[in-house]
Amino acid sequence: PPLETIINAYDFEEVCSRTISEKAKAFYMSAATDLITHQMNSKIYSKILFRPRVLRPVRDTGTSSSILGIPTSLPVFVAPAAMARLAHPDGELALARGAKAEGILQVISTNASYPLREIVESISNSSSPHPWFLQLYVNRNRKQTEDLLTEAVKLGVRGIFLTVDCPVAGKREADERLAHDISMKAPISGGGSQKSSDAKGGGLARMMGLYIDSNLQWSDIPWIAKSLIQGQQAAGVKTDKQIPIVIKGVQTAADARFALQYEKYGVKSVFLSNHGGRSLDTSPPAILTLLECWKVCPEIFEKLEVYVDGGIHRGTDVVKALSLGATAVGVGRPFLYSLAYGKDGVQKLVNIFQDEAKVTMQMLGVNSIGQLHPGLINTRGIDHL
Numbered sequence: 001p002p003l004e005t006i007i008n009a010y011d012f013e014e015v016c017s018r019t020i021s022e023k024a025k026a027f028y029m030s031a032a033t034d035l036i037t038h039q040m041n042s043k044i045y046s047k048i049l050f051r052p053r054v055l056r057p058v059r060d061t062g063t064s065s066s067i068l069g070i071p072t073s074l075p076v077f078v079a080p081a082a083m084a085r086l087a088h089p090d091g092e093l094a095l096a097r098g099a100k101a102e103g104i105l106q107v108i109s110t111n112a113s114y115p116l117r118e119i120v121e122s123i124s125n126s127s128s129p130h131p132w133f134l135q136l137y138v139n140r141n142r143k144q145t146e147d148l149l150t151e152a153v154k155l156g157v158r159g160i161f162l163t164v165d166c167p168v169a170g171k172r173e174a175d176e177r178l179a180h181d182i183s184m185k186a187p188i189s190g191g192g193s194q195k196s197s198d199a200k201g202g203g204l205a206r207m208m209g210l211y212i213d214s215n216l217q218w219s220d221i222p223w224i225a226k227s228l229i230q231g232q233q234a235a236g237v238k239t240d241k242q243i244p245i246v247i248k249g250v251q252t253a254a255d256a257r258f259a260l261q262y263e264k265y266g267v268k269s270v271f272l273s274n275h276g277g278r279s280l281d282t283s284p285p286a287i288l289t290l291l292e293c294w295k296v297c298p299e300i301f302e303k304l305e306v307y308v309d310g311g312i313h314r315g316t317d318v319v320k321a322l323s324l325g326a327t328a329v330g331v332g333r334p335f336l337y338s339l340a341y342g343k344d345g346v347q348k349l350v351n352i353f354q355d356e357a358k359v360t361m362q363m364l365g366v367n368s369i370g371q372l373h374p375g376l377i378n379t380r381g382i383d384h385l
């Protein structure tokens with residue numbers, strides 16, 4: 001169907017599910033074991049209600065904000081997702097160009113299907129380079145990770161999203177069932193897939209995760225910070241400006257508070273995420289972790305930026321998360337699905353989120369992202385969870 005007929009994020013999923021290969025479908029759409037977390041991720045937003053305020057001037061309501069000091073037209077970013085080329089030949093290039101065209105930010109996966117340099121060049125060649133972030137899986141071969149970080153710094157990375165919620169690959173059965181079909185090309189530098197599947201049944205996800213260091217721990221964060229400084233030295237750029245580190249995959253308030261201790265190494269944000277339900281099934285939706293943080297460690301909201309992702313399909317979902325204290329919201333699968341239309345689809349999806357978020361804010365009686373607050377939200381429907 002023509003792009004004009006697409007009016008919401010679900011429409012992209014419907015189109016994409018008909019156009020991509022079975023292998024791609026299994027990889028994109030699957031989640032861990034019984035899919036309970038995956039389904040809860042989106043369902044939980046339907047149980048959160050608004051408390052709209054009326055008779056406020058909202059003609060000039062705008063959605064702009066910032067992430068790690070970088071302006072964004074909407075505090076929604078493209079979450080890192082492996083292998084975007086399974087959805088469109090332009091893959092991550094289309095994601096990057098679409099995000100740039102609409103003024104939002106992209107986190108590039110360690111397992112991207114294009115070389116990092118190519119993705120970055122696709123948005124930097126012009127007179128106005130666009131900022132971007134790198135998602136990091138740490139390789140058991142630490143030297144490979146150091147090299148990847150050096151390359152990223154040379155290419156101008158503005159933040160590292162360290163993914164910590166899958167020390168081992170989740171059990172994704174839809175993906176595993178198609179394992180015998182797999183013959184994918186290797187992802188970007190620093191990653192390194194193996195062509196064979198592992199003893200536990202394979203699947204794209206497991207295969208790509210084989211290099212990940214399962215022993216990574218909090219005490220390794222200074223090493224990452226040091227590697228970034230070495231990267232700055234190698235790139236000949238000043239080392240006085242720390243490259244921010246985001247801990248992606250925090251699922252308890254205890255760990256969010258833990259992250260605070262690493263502020264001096266550049267940890268500026270916690271990213272509450274369960275990896276789109278792809279890692280540990282029955283782990284909590286990010287919104288529950290966010291509410292737990294308000295109870296246990298409200299100080300993190302003053303000191304760190306807090307991101308959430310998982311199940312975001314609507315502008316209302318975005319506004320709920322932001323009102324409850326999130327700085328920004330990540331979107332994974334819907335952007336992959338929007339790639340059914342390449343860069344145009346990516347742009348259209350951003351526009352849909354922008355329009356929906358703006359109308360929601362107007363209905364709530366607010367003018368700007370900064371005016372959103374928990375008083376606009378009723379969470380009683382999920383308080384027993």
Ligand code: FNR
Pocket residue numbers: 027028029041079080081082109110111135163248273274275276277278309310311312330331332333334336
């Ligand atoms: C992911 N995600 C992910 N996360 C990460 O840190 N590195 C990665 O390489 C990937 N790869 C990946 C592939 C695919 C196909 C999906 C769907 C997801 C997780 C991603 O960043 C994000 O946390 C979730 O996708 C958010 O949930 P929704 O928006 O997909 O519901």
